[in-house]
Amino acid sequence: MKLTLPxxxxxxxxxxxxxxxxxxxxxxxxxRVDLAMIHDSGGPRRVAPILKRLGASVWDAxxxxxxxxxxxxxxxxNAKSILxxxxxxxxANAIKNFHDMKGICHVVLPEQGHLKPGMFVVGGxxxxxxGGAFGCFMFGIGATDMAGVLVTxxxxxxxxxxxxxxxxxxxxxxxxxxxxxxALCQKLGMGGGKYQVIEFVGxxxxxxxxxxxxxxxxxxxxLGAMTGIxxxxxxxxxxxxxxxxxxxxxxxxxSDADAVYSEQHDLDLSTxxxxxxxxxxxxxxxxxxxxxxxxxxxxxxxxxxxxKLGDLQMAATILKGRKSASNIRLMVAPASVKILxxxxxxxxxxxxxxxxxxxxxSGCGICAGYIGALLxxxxxxxxxxxxxxxGRMGASSSEVYLASPYxxxxxxxxxxxxxxxxxxxxxxxx
Amino acid sequence: MTNGQKTFSGRAWIFGxxxxxxxxxxxxxxxxxxxxxxxxxxxxxxxxFAANLQPGDLIIAGEDFGVGSSREQAAEVLKLLxxxxxxxxxxxxxxxxxxxxxxxxxxxxxxxxxxKTGDKVHVAPEAGEIxxxxxxxxxxxxxxxxxxxxxxxxxxLVAQLETRLSGNRES
Ligand code: SF4
Numbered sequence: 001m002k003l004t005l006p007x008x009x010x011x012x013x014x015x016x017x018x019x020x021x022x023x024x025x026x027x028x029x030x031x032r033v034d035l036a037m038i039h040d041s042g043g044p045r046r047v048a049p050i051l052k053r054l055g056a057s058v059w060d061a062x063x064x065x066x067x068x069x070x071x072x073x074x075x076x077x078n079a080k081s082i083l084x085x086x087x088x089x090x091x092a093n094a095i096k097n098f099h100d101m102k103g104i105c106h107v108v109l110p111e112q113g114h115l116k117p118g119m120f121v122v123g124g125x126x127x128x129x130x131g132g133a134f135g136c137f138m139f140g141i142g143a144t145d146m147a148g149v150l151v152t153x154x155x156x157x158x159x160x161x162x163x164x165x166x167x168x169x170x171x172x173x174x175x176x177x178x179x180x181x182x183a184l185c186q187k188l189g190m191g192g193g194k195y196q197v198i199e200f201v202g203x204x205x206x207x208x209x210x211x212x213x214x215x216x217x218x219x220x221x222x223l224g225a226m227t228g229i230x231x232x233x234x235x236x237x238x239x240x241x242x243x244x245x246x247x248x249x250x251x252x253x254x255s256d257a258d259a260v261y262s263e264q265h266d267l268d269l270s271t272x273x274x275x276x277x278x279x280x281x282x283x284x285x286x287x288x289x290x291x292x293x294x295x296x297x298x299x300x301x302x303x304x305x306x307x308k309l310g311d312l313q314m315a316a317t318i319l320k321g322r323k324s325a326s327n328i329r330l331m332v333a334p335a336s337v338k339i340l341x342x343x344x345x346x347x348x349x350x351x352x353x354x355x356x357x358x359x360x361x362s363g364c365g366i367c368a369g370y371i372g373a374l375l376x377x378x379x380x381x382x383x384x385x386x387x388x389x390x391g392r393m394g395a396s397s398s399e400v401y402l403a404s405p406y407x408x409x410x411x412x413x414x415x416x417x418x419x420x421x422x423x424x425x426x427x428x429x430x
Numbered sequence: 431m432t433n434g435q436k437t438f439s440g441r442a443w444i445f446g447x448x449x450x451x452x453x454x455x456x457x458x459x460x461x462x463x464x465x466x467x468x469x470x471x472x473x474x475x476x477x478x479f480a481a482n483l484q485p486g487d488l489i490i491a492g493e494d495f496g497v498g499s500s501r502e503q504a505a506e507v508l509k510l511l512x513x514x515x516x517x518x519x520x521x522x523x524x525x526x527x528x529x530x531x532x533x534x535x536x537x538x539x540x541x542x543x544x545x546k547t548g549d550k551v552h553v554a555p556e557a558g559e560i561x562x563x564x565x566x567x568x569x570x571x572x573x574x575x576x577x578x579x580x581x582x583x584x585x586x587l588v589a590q591l592e593t594r595l596s597g598n599r600e601s
Contacts, residue, residue: 028575041460042500050588054595071461078461126451126500126524142502142528144587151591158575190448191494195523224497226523281448369457389452389498396474 006256008162009231010197013137013253017120025161025196025262034119035063036149039105041070041370042124044089045082046143047150058093059153065097065114066090067105070370072363074101079371103336103362106130106218106304110210111338113243117232118251122149127304127386129225132217133210134240135232135253137197140221160226161262162197162255167204169270174421176314177212178306178384178404180267181219182275182285188265190283193225196262199255200230204269210239211310218305219386222282231255274419276382277402280390288407291417298381299324299412300393301405302333302360303367306384309339309348311405315384316348318409318423319355325415331373333360355412366393375400382411437554440488440514444547445475447492449518451525454496454504468507485512488553490545492518495536496525505529505536515553517542517560517571530578533586539571555579 005022007015015023017031038047043066051057058064068086071079083101090098099108106127109115117135122128124146131138141155149155167180184192198220205213213230220228230236231254237247277285301307301315312334324330332352334340340362343349353359365372367385375381375394381401383393388400403411406420413423453474459467472479489495489508495518496504505528508516515535519542529536537553539560544567545551552561553571556579560569584590 028577042502046502053588054591056591056595076461082461124500126498128500140500140524142500142505142524142531144502144531145527148531148587148591151595190497191520195526221498224494224522283448368460369452370460374458387452387498389450391456391474392452394458 006258006260008197008259008261009135009199009229009253009255010137010160010162013118013120014157014159016118016251023159025159027159028156029159030154030156031120033063033122033149033153033155035065035114035121036146037065037067037105037109037121037123037125037128038146039066039070039125040068040082040086042143042146044086047147048089050144050147051150054151056151058150061094062096063153064095064150065099065109066095067099067108068101069104069363070368072101073361076371101363103338104304104364106214107308107335107339110134111243111336113245116240116245116247117236117253118249122146122155126221127218129220129227130214130218130304132220132227132229133213134236135230137227137229139227160196162199163193163225164261164264165198165200166264166266167200167202167269168266169204169268170207171269171272174406174424175272175274176404176406177208177215179272179275180216180269181222182277182282182402183267183272185219185222185277185282186275186285188223190222190281191224193220193223195224195226198223198225198228200228205230206233209310210235211308214308215305219282222386274404274407274421276407276417277388279388279399279401282387282402285402288403288417288419291401292419294401294417295380296328296382296411296415296417297379298329298331298375299408300331300366300381300383300385301408302331302365302383303385304335305386306405307333307335307339309342311384312339312343312348312352314405315409316351318406318420319413320351322355322413324356324412328412328415330355330357330412331360332357333365334362337362369393382408382417384408437552438514439550439552440486441484442488442490442545442547442549442551443479443483444545445489445491448494448497449475449491451496451498451501451504451522455501455507460501460503464503464506464510467503468510471507471511480511483511483513486514487512488514488551489516490542490551491516492542493520495521497522500524502528502532505532505534509534517553530582531587533582535582537571537574539569541569544569
């Protein structure tokens with residue numbers, strides 16, 4: 001009888017990983033992990049001492065993916081030694097899936113074909129919900145939790161309820177998934193996700209490519225959700241095929257029609273305007289209008305959230321044949337080495353360079369605030385990243401405005417916060 | 431020493447909503463030893479915090495405490511500085527797990543606005559009671575699941591795994 005109860009996609013994946021027919025929100029269950037993703041910051045340097053203390057080894061080296069991204073390019077001694085420690089650990093533990101300075105974990109993971117629908121994945125990073133774009137249940141955990149996973153292959157969770165977000169309509173030109181995320185942050189707040197699952201559905205999703213879906217799921221972290229998820233469809237399958245992943249199970253990775261959600265929110269995408277989140281919270285978002293002409297020192301197109309190929313192409317649409325303002329430092333850090341190569345191949349790179357962009361290594365860079373060209377005292381930056389917490393990207397006195405790649409690019413041209421649609425209209429009239 | 435089974439008291443430090451991981455454990459000190467990182471804990475909000483915190487002091491905060499990154503140093507530095515417990519209206523989900531994994535109590539209480547800087551706060555996690563006896567204030571906190579309290583009592587997840595693994599080896 002139990003099998004016939006309607007279930008959400010997340011509940012199906014959790015139940016399967018827990019070896020149960022049925023789970024309900026609130027149940028505390030232990031799940032077998034299909035894949036564990038760790039990076040140079042929260043990974044080896046934090047978990048190795050714990051494994052040592054426990055006298056334990058990795059439960060299954062083939063189910064671990066290790067990515068060095070946070071301390072890339074390692075241009076100081078601390079960073080260098082962290083990157084080296086990461087390499088040494090990968091070697092000592094026979095981690096085959098080690099992607100050393102190839103890009104940001106959340107982007108490298110799918111690019112390397114590690115994800116497919118129905119998987120139960122833990123990531124040692126808060127933007128792990130990005131994996132939800134591939135129909136995975138993937139959530140972020142800290143290093144001690146991860147050490148527990150690496151030793152036992154399991155983790156506990158309190159089964160989360162799911163919140164349904166129904167996106168209808170179509171985005172206007174010059175808008176992107178990032179604008180949806182920021183609008184949701186404004187509407188629901190950083191606690192609005194209640195550590196539940198946010199499942200995106202609706203005709204708005206059908207028209208969205210895989211990268212835009214990744215952005216959408218990525219920033220469920222800023223909504224305080226445990227994770228985000230989108231049921232796989234043709235777009236997903238097509239992408240997975242392109243990276244050599246075949247869907248070889250007959251899992252039913254769709255929510256049942258009458259599944260129960262804790263909340264539902266509807267958003268008509270055709271009503272959205274470009275969004276900007278003012279310092280120091282993604283929830284300080286609103287129409288770009290409110291911040292027009294705010295003077296800027298830097299414009300950053302980077303991060304797992306905002307430097308995928310499509311994000312770079314959005315920036316190029318605006319910057320083509322134009323130049324960034326002379327007082328602006330426009331920085332682009334493609335989310336992966338592959339994306340950089342693709343951007344070179346399709347001309348995006350040349351357009352951005354001609355516009356005055358300075359290309360930085362593919363890694364977390366200043367988004368993490370760990371290393372690189374951090375923001376100085378009182379510097380103001382507009383950024384395609386996910387978080388603008390006080391001091392995150394540098395000095396405590398620096399300020400970060402979050403926006404889409406379109407808006408960041410348009411603002412770079414003016415040196416002030418700018419509505420990207422101005423440039424699109426002009427392009428149409430040129 | 432904080433003990434989830436027992437009651438304890440501490441002096442209150444008050445913070446507002448959205449105290450995030452990046453102000454708890456600022457990125458630019460993340461590569462440094464955790465003791466150094468701890469000395470910068472919350473400096474963006476209160477430069478005197480790390481230097482003036484007394485062991486056993488309590489952090490009292492608003493919504494979404496620990497929201498943001500998965501970096502567990504955000505909880506570790508509080509533990510290292512001697513924070514007795516964090517009592518907030520709500521917590522970032524990853525921070526909440528990290529705190530218990532490291533043996534730091536994170537207690538949900540919707541009425542933290544009643545507490546003022548310097549109040550001597552009495553905490554009874556099992557009973558779900560938070561009080562300020564000097565001002566006759568009695569608040570309720572959400573019950574902490576037994577297995578989390580037990581984990582905090584045992585000193586966190588690693589200590590618990592240690593017991594479990596040594597049990598396996600002996601048997
Ligand atoms: S790019 Fe930024 S948001 Fe993405 S994983 Fe790196 S630090 Fe986190």
